Amino acid sequence: xxxxxxxxxxxxxxxxxxxCNNSKQITVxxxxxxxxxxxxxxxxxxxxxxxxxxxxxxxxxxxxxQTLKSPPKIVxxxxxxxxxxxxxxxxxxxxxLVKPIIKERFEKSIHKLLSFEESKIAGKDNLSKEExxxxxxxxxxxxxxxxxxxxxxVEAKGDYISIKTAQKNYIVHSTLKKIEEKLxxxxxxxxxxxxxxxxxxxxxxxxxxxxxxxxVIPISRSNKGELMKRLNLx
Amino acid sequence: METPNLNYIKExxxxxxxxxESILSVLKKEFPEECLLFKKNIHAKNYEESANNVHxxxxxxxxLGMSKSLKIASAFENELRKGETKLxxxxxxxxxxxxxxxxx
Numbered sequence: 001x002x003x004x005x006x007x008x009x010x011x012x013x014x015x016x017x018x019x020c021n022n023s024k025q026i027t028v029x030x031x032x033x034x035x036x037x038x039x040x041x042x043x044x045x046x047x048x049x050x051x052x053x054x055x056x057x058x059x060x061x062x063x064x065x066q067t068l069k070s071p072p073k074i075v076x077x078x079x080x081x082x083x084x085x086x087x088x089x090x091x092x093x094x095x096x097l098v099k100p101i102i103k104e105r106f107e108k109s110i111h112k113l114l115s116f117e118e119s120k121i122a123g124k125d126n127l128s129k130e131e132x133x134x135x136x137x138x139x140x141x142x143x144x145x146x147x148x149x150x151x152x153x154v155e156a157k158g159d160y161i162s163i164k165t166a167q168k169n170y171i172v173h174s175t176l177k178k179i180e181e182k183l184x185x186x187x188x189x190x191x192x193x194x195x196x197x198x199x200x201x202x203x204x205x206x207x208x209x210x211x212x213x214x215x216v217i218p219i220s221r222s223n224k225g226e227l228m229k230r231l232n233l234x
Numbered sequence: 235m236e237t238p239n240l241n242y243i244k245e246x247x248x249x250x251x252x253x254x255e256s257i258l259s260v261l262k263k264e265f266p267e268e269c270l271l272f273k274k275n276i277h278a279k280n281y282e283e284s285a286n287n288v289h290x291x292x293x294x295x296x297x298l299g300m301s302k303s304l305k306i307a308s309a310f311e312n313e314l315r316k317g318e319t320k321l322x323x324x325x326x327x328x329x330x331x332x333x334x335x336x337x338x
Binding site: 008009010012014018019022057079100102103 | 242245246247248250253256257260261264286289290292293294296297308
């Protein structure tokens with residue numbers, strides 16, 4: 001994780017930098033004496049964490065948070081315990097450290113930030129898996145949900161594609177390239193310039209064709225090698 | 235009155251002498267400047283600004299391990315924000331103690 005430090009007090013900046021160096025899980029990219037300079041920096045740089053002092057002249061830590069459209073995770077650092085309630089009103093505030101910050105408390109904060117990051121990644125993974133189970137296609141001005149593993153194959157037909165599933169055959173205004181990008185490469189493969197097939201639905205392969213359900217699909221010479229590599233050959 | 239110490243700085247440094255040197259050098263540079271600014275503001279009865287000065291100095295008091303003095307400084311900061319100065323002499327004694335310790 002990378003971070004920046006915003007504090008008008010040079011000793012505070014030095015201490016936070018030292019705590020980060022000790023932890024080895026966080027890298028200090030930049031330090032700022034003024035929150036305004038930090039805003040300019042954040043507009044053009046991607047930062048995971050901001051260690052932010054609340055009490056700064058003319059532009060406070062809270063002013064800083066309110067100015068940012070999508071603030072990164074923020075750990076507030078302050079000599080006052082009184083701001084804790086106000087601090088956690090902001091969604092981006094992950095922790096609140098009272099100065100002088102002791103090592104153990106700082107490590108706890110880093111642990112909190114790491115778990116926060118891990119849960120975010122896990123959430124994203126689950127979401128993408130859920131999303132990849134279905135595809136929505138436009139048919140007669142309606143969006144139809146198709147279960148991806150139910151697709152046998154997709155065939156290009158001019159400006160349209162034909163999606164053959166266990167339940168139905170859908171004609172959709174799209175290209176084979178576009179749908180190929182949406183389908184999981186672990187399950188689908190291009191076997192011909194006009195066909196993408198579901199590998200798990202192959203019944204048999206003979207010379208330059210493959211049988212899926214009762215349909216015979218051509219295999220082009222250039223795609224045959226890749227298909228053979230993907231099959232669980234004895 | 236308690237004596238300033240380097241326990242916190244040493245614990246943080248874990249033997250990193252470069253860190254110890256740089257933090258002491260910043261303390262020696264900033265502390266006299268901040269004290270001067272505080273004295274100027276309190277003399278001019280600019281209590282809000284004096285409170286801001288105390289706030290900044292208070293962090294240095296805490297770094298030097300003076301927990302009782304830190305409480306006095308916090309109470310004085312709150313006092314100043316209300317326009318009161320009862321703890322001024324106690325605070326000045328703390329500043330003197332740190333001045334002597336840092337040799338600045």
